[in-house]
Amino acid sequence: MGSTQARPLLAAALLLGTLASQGNAYAQGAPQSITERRTDVVQLASGYRASKLAGADVFNKNKDTIGTVDDLIVSPGGDRGTYAILSVGGFLGLGKHLVAVPFNDLQITNRRVVLPEATKKSLEALPEFKYAD
Structure with missing residues (x-):
């Protein structure tokens, strides 16, 4: 792959990395907050x-x-x-x-x-x- 073909991929990777580091994801152009919470799966399984x-x-x-x-x-x-x-x-x-x-x-x-x-x-x-x- 030539350097001109790699540039768009590198730019996209950098953009995704920047967005991910800010805690936002983009779905259909709208920012979506990413939240996660640890779940006690052993306790949940007894539900x-x-x-x-x-x-x-x-x-x-x-x-x-x-x-x-x-x-x-x-x-x-x-x-x-x-x-x-x-x-x-x-x-x-x-x-x-x-x-x-x-x-x-x-x-x-x-x-x-x-x-x-x-x-x-x-x-x-x-x-x-x-x-x-």
């Missing part, structure tokens, strides 16, 4: 997979079945946390009432999902959750 929670029965402190986990939703931007979407009432999926409760309100022990102070009636009294189109 709860959404795919395993979906369909799980939800109990109250009296061990009454009060609903089923339908889904988990992370609020836009993650600023409001994660919510469990519970299916309450209905029979075989007909007439079910979906409600959103903060995921942190759930207690999960021994593979059992518990919403201690709730009842079917208290959950049915919550505003109905509807998925956005």
Whole structure:
């Protein structure tokens, strides 16, 4: 490769090096901040997979079945946390009432999902959750 062909590559490498050293990346011409955080993968692996929670029965402190986990939703931007979407009432999926409760309100022990102070009636009294189109 001649020196005239290497110059554009060298210039691009220098530009990328300069941008990377400033902590910015450019995607589609717009600066993007690069942030990373170390994650304790061992601790994370002991967490709860959404795919395993979906369909799980939800109990109250009296061990009454009060609903089923339908889904988990992370609020836009993650600023409001994660919510469990519970299916309450209905029979075989007909007439079910979906409600959103903060995921942190759930207690999960021994593979059992518990919403201690709730009842079917208290959950049915919550505003109905509807998925956005």
